[in-house]
Amino acid sequence: MIRLAASLWLVAAPAFATSGAALFEAHCASCHAAARGAPAGAGPNLAGLSGRAVGGDPAFDYSPALQAARAAGEAWDEGRLRRFLDDPEATYPGLWMGGTSLRGTADVAAVVAYLMGGSER
Ligand code: HEC
Numbered sequence: 001m002i003r004l005a006a007s008l009w010l011v012a013a014p015a016f017a018t019s020g021a022a023l024f025e026a027h028c029a030s031c032h033a034a035a036r037g038a039p040a041g042a043g044p045n046l047a048g049l050s051g052r053a054v055g056g057d058p059a060f061d062y063s064p065a066l067q068a069a070r071a072a073g074e075a076w077d078e079g080r081l082r083r084f085l086d087d088p089e090a091t092y093p094g095l096w097m098g099g100t101s102l103r104g105t106a107d108v109a110a111v112v113a114y115l116m117g118g119s120e121r
Pocket of ligand 1: 054098
């Protein structure tokens with residue numbers, strides 16, 4: 001068991017550069033597409049999220065909570081996305097997305113970097 005954990009670590013560690021994408025696949029892709037032009041699923045498409053209006057996928061029917069944020073002129077940046085993923089319900093009470101299964105600031109940071117399209121860090 002210990003040996004297995006150690007070898008998993010060895011496999012995972014060099015893959016850090018892609019971990020944001022891998023985490024997104026594991027925790028978000030069941031509801032969200034991240035490819036431009038892909039249809040909305042249970043959740044909105046998240047392509048090009050950096051600078052995009054909150055509630056900004058025209059193909060998605062958002063909750064009143066996110067529609068209100070959009071009407072208030074809010075847009076996604078790194079800080080907002082990080083706060084959101086730390087606690088979606090506290091950021092937008094009444095949101096139609098349950099808490100995420102992401103755990104820990106490192107994983108949140110990796111997914112934020114992935115979605116913001118910046119360098120992985
Ligand atoms: C069970 C389905 C589901 C999962 C899993 C899920 N989401 Fe969501 N997400 C939603 C729904 C539904 C909405 C729209 C909520 C609303 O309208 O209130 C949403 C909204 C969002 C928004 C706001 C988008 C916008 O256009 O303003 C972001 C950002 C987001 N999710 C990121 C994530 C990330 C990152 C993950 C993985 C860590 C994730 N979500 C996991 C269903 C999900």
